[in-house]
Amino acid sequence: MSDPSELLDEFPEKSRKQLQAMWQGLPAPLQTELESWVPLLPGDVKLWRMLVGMALEQFKIVAGDKHTVAIVGPANAGKSTLYNQLVRAPADRALVSPVPGTTRQNQAADAGLFSVVDTPGADAVGQVGADEKARALNAAAAADFLVVLFDAGPGIRRGEQELYAEFAALEKPMLVVLNKIDLVRRDEKKVVERAAVNLGLEPGQVVPISAKDGTNVERVLVAIAKTEPEIVAALAKALPEYRWKLAWSAITGAASTAAVIALAPLPILDVIPLLAIQSALVLSIARIYQYDITFKRARELVVTFGLGFLGRTLFQELSKLGGPPGWLLAAAIASSTTVVMGYAAMLWFERGERLTGETLKQVTKSVTGYLVDSLRGLGRSKPTKQGLQERIAAVLESAPIADRGVIDSEAGLKQDEGPST
Numbered sequence: 001m002s003d004p005s006e007l008l009d010e011f012p013e014k015s016r017k018q019l020q021a022m023w024q025g026l027p028a029p030l031q032t033e034l035e036s037w038v039p040l041l042p043g044d045v046k047l048w049r050m051l052v053g054m055a056l057e058q059f060k061i062v063a064g065d066k067h068t069v070a071i072v073g074p075a076n077a078g079k080s081t082l083y084n085q086l087v088r089a090p091a092d093r094a095l096v097s098p099v100p101g102t103t104r105q106n107q108a109a110d111a112g113l114f115s116v117v118d119t120p121g122a123d124a125v126g127q128v129g130a131d132e133k134a135r136a137l138n139a140a141a142a143a144d145f146l147v148v149l150f151d152a153g154p155g156i157r158r159g160e161q162e163l164y165a166e167f168a169a170l171e172k173p174m175l176v177v178l179n180k181i182d183l184v185r186r187d188e189k190k191v192v193e194r195a196a197v198n199l200g201l202e203p204g205q206v207v208p209i210s211a212k213d214g215t216n217v218e219r220v221l222v223a224i225a226k227t228e229p230e231i232v233a234a235l236a237k238a239l240p241e242y243r244w245k246l247a248w249s250a251i252t253g254a255a256s257t258a259a260v261i262a263l264a265p266l267p268i269l270d271v272i273p274l275l276a277i278q279s280a281l282v283l284s285i286a287r288i289y290q291y292d293i294t295f296k297r298a299r300e301l302v303v304t305f306g307l308g309f310l311g312r313t314l315f316q317e318l319s320k321l322g323g324p325p326g327w328l329l330a331a332a333i334a335s336s337t338t339v340v341m342g343y344a345a346m347l348w349f350e351r352g353e354r355l356t357g358e359t360l361k362q363v364t365k366s367v368t369g370y371l372v373d374s375l376r377g378l379g380r381s382k383p384t385k386q387g388l389q390e391r392i393a394a395v396l397e398s399a400p401i402a403d404r405g406v407i408d409s410e411a412g413l414k415q416d417e418g419p420s421t
Contacts, residue, residue, distance in 0.1 A: 070143035075121020251342035
């Protein structure tokens with residue numbers, strides 16, 4: 001992202017001016033660093049929760065009091081539903097119902113990197129409605145950032161326009177969100193465009209979401225993060241560990257599948273299916289680390305590491321020693337070579353570091369030994385495929401190599417230029 005103004009395009013003009021002033025107040029090196037991290041933030045609300053959890057410790061160090069985000073808008077637009085998507089503790093969730101006016105009071109809770117406030121509908125009539133509107137406006141005035149939420153169904157009518165003008169008059173950084181977009185999916189583009197026109201905005205400044213199922217909620221989170229350098233900095237610190245966990249999850253799935261292949265009546269450690277699994281794994285890890293490579297290129301990388309040949313050699317060596325049954329040994333080696341392939345790919349994509357041939361052998365033997373010892377409890381009879389997959393996955397979750405620092409301290413790492421795309 002070459003221009004910091006690109007970060008601000010989705011906000012209304014008044015918000016952009018305030019955020020631009022904040023941005024210009026940052027040191028140039030920090031601006032550059034934050035620009036480089038924002039595009040790497042996850043595009044899924046569940047992954048966001050994982051990342052926020054990892055960023056919390058760092059955020060507590062670099063930031064003082066958390067900033068407050070108020071969710072405001074007309075009644076029954078889905079404010080409480082979005083609020084429930086953002087809060088961390090289930091006990092803090094708001095009551096949700098299709099009845100307008102379910103939320104009568106402001107409700108605040110911890111959303112991890114910021115505090116979030118759910119507010120009553122600000123468009124009700126009568127004395128009760130006036131009191132609720134006053135509470136919503138008070139929460140908005142006290143907040144650092146506003147999420148102005150409207151219902152995509154009825155769209156933006158005169159009442160919504162007037163309400164938006166009141167919130168805009170507070171001159172707070174804000175994001176306009178159009179909820180329940182799942183109910184108008186076929187006409188989404190037209191609905192967003194019409195809402196933007198009625199609010200005097202560009203379509204790109206209106207974020208369509210479905211708070212009910214979490215669709216596009218991460219865009220709201222990204223927008224909030226962009227307004228606070230401390231939040232982006234904390235997320236940036238957490239991203240390496242977050243990516244490591246995502247990649248390790250992919251490794252666990254591929255390794256348990258590889259073990260099942262070794263149970264099948266195929267030539268031992270059959271190169272074709274294992275090559276396909278490991279190539280798909282490398283491709284997945286490449287995408288996690290923002291490398292755009294093809295499946296063919298991923299397969300070439302697998303062949304380059306030569307773990308298929310190493311696995312067959314290791315099977316022959318260990319078979320001569322006796323001990324575990326052949327199926328267990330084959331499953332452990334198929335799984336371990338897949339684990340090491342994924343581990344090597346992570347190091348390469350993340351840091352441009354390539355494991356030496358000798359280190360590959362040492363790590364593969366170590367992981368194989370760990371898996372053999374862990375699988376002995378299954379007995380000498382072949383387990384079911386599902387049973388083996390579940391056992392491998394459980395074993396790998398607590399494996400020493402799952403901790404990125406354990407092997408790093410022992411492995412002889414050789415610098416490389418990193419993968420070409």
